[in-house]
Amino acid sequence: MSKQPVLLSAHNPSAMTGPGNNTYLIVGTDGRAALIDAGVGHAQHLTELADRLSAERCELRHVLVTHGHADHASGGPALATQHPAAAFSKFPWPGVDDRYEVGWRALADGDTVSIGDEVLTALHTPGHSPDHLAFWIERTRTIFTGDLVIPGRSVMIHTSAGGSLAQYFASLERLLALDALVLLPAHGPRIDAPAEVLNGHLEHRRMRERQVLDALRAGRATVETMAESIYDGLEPALMPAARENVRAHLEKLQDEGLVVQHANRWHIV
Numbered sequence: 379m380s381k382q383p384v385l386l387s388a389h390n391p392s393a394m395t396g397p398g399n400n401t402y403l404i405v406g407t408d409g410r411a412a413l414i415d416a417g418v419g420h421a422q423h424l425t426e427l428a429d430r431l432s433a434e435r436c437e438l439r440h441v442l443v444t445h446g447h448a449d450h451a452s453g454g455p456a457l458a459t460q461h462p463a464a465a466f467s468k469f470p471w472p473g474v475d476d477r478y479e480v481g482w483r484a485l486a487d488g489d490t491v492s493i494g495d496e497v498l499t500a501l502h503t504p505g506h507s508p509d510h511l512a513f514w515i516e517r518t519r520t521i522f523t524g525d526l527v528i529p530g531r532s533v534m535i536h537t538s539a540g541g542s543l544a545q546y547f548a549s550l551e552r553l554l555a556l557d558a559l560v561l562l563p564a565h566g567p568r569i570d571a572p573a574e575v576l577n578g579h580l581e582h583r584r585m586r587e588r589q590v591l592d593a594l595r596a597g598r599a600t601v602e603t604m605a606e607s608i609y610d611g612l613e614p615a616l617m618p619a620a621r622e623n624v625r626a627h628l629e630k631l632q633d634e635g636l637v638v639q640h641a642n643r644w645h646i647v
């Protein structure tokens with residue numbers, strides 16, 4: 379029987395990553411191991427990974443990357459140098475993947491990767507980014523959720539870089555339908571009440587949507603003025619992210635025919 383996934387911090391704390399990204403090491407029964415997400419190549423991450431692999435007497439054979447954002451993928455080349463037997467896999471994102479010089483292997487929705495007796499299934503779950511994958515272990519009903527879920531925080535939807543709020547809603551619904559026991563996110567602590575947290579994220583988005591519509595009704599017509607009214611008191615470093623989220627809501631509402639845009643001003647239909 380395989381062991382519990384081992385949490386290894388990527389050691390990259392910041393306003394956007396919180397205490398830093400989580401990466402997870404899955405140690406197989408056959409001397410092979412897989413790492414979920416590559417981190418950023420921080421020396422301490424590389425050392426802790428190497429120490430753990432040697433303690434477990436196993437070799438890193440797979441690095442499975444949830445998506446192409448730098449805090450998840452940019453550690454690829456450093457890992458590739460230290461672990462030449464490792465294959466690097468992700469859902470393709472043309473124009474982004476080649477920022478990281480590793481030979482990416484393409485994963486599609488439903489593809490499986492075996493590590494010893496553990497089987498991981500890739501779930502294409504776009505929304506936060508177009509290439510986002512979650513990884514599902516049915517045996518333990520565990521999902522590695524990447525950036526789909528951040529306990530106690532709102533997930534960024536990068537509409538100007540391939541994100542889509544409508545897809546994000548669908549991806550959360552898809553995870554909810556799996557009826558998982560544990561979610562292991564790329565930021566924040568492990569989640570032992572998946573349905574509660576997933577429903578919380580869905581409800582949070584619905585609330586933001588109501589706030590965007592209320593701001594429009596109150597005469598706030600630009601992304602900037604809407605973000606200021608909705609995210610009043612937010613740390614200045616996080617305001618660009620807040621504006622991006624407002625934009626994500628407006629684009630979803632526009633696709634649904636509920637709002638229109640003229641120049642940079644938005645109006646309810």
Ligand SMILES: [Zn+2]
Pocket residue numbers: 445447506507525
């Ligand atoms: Zn991300």
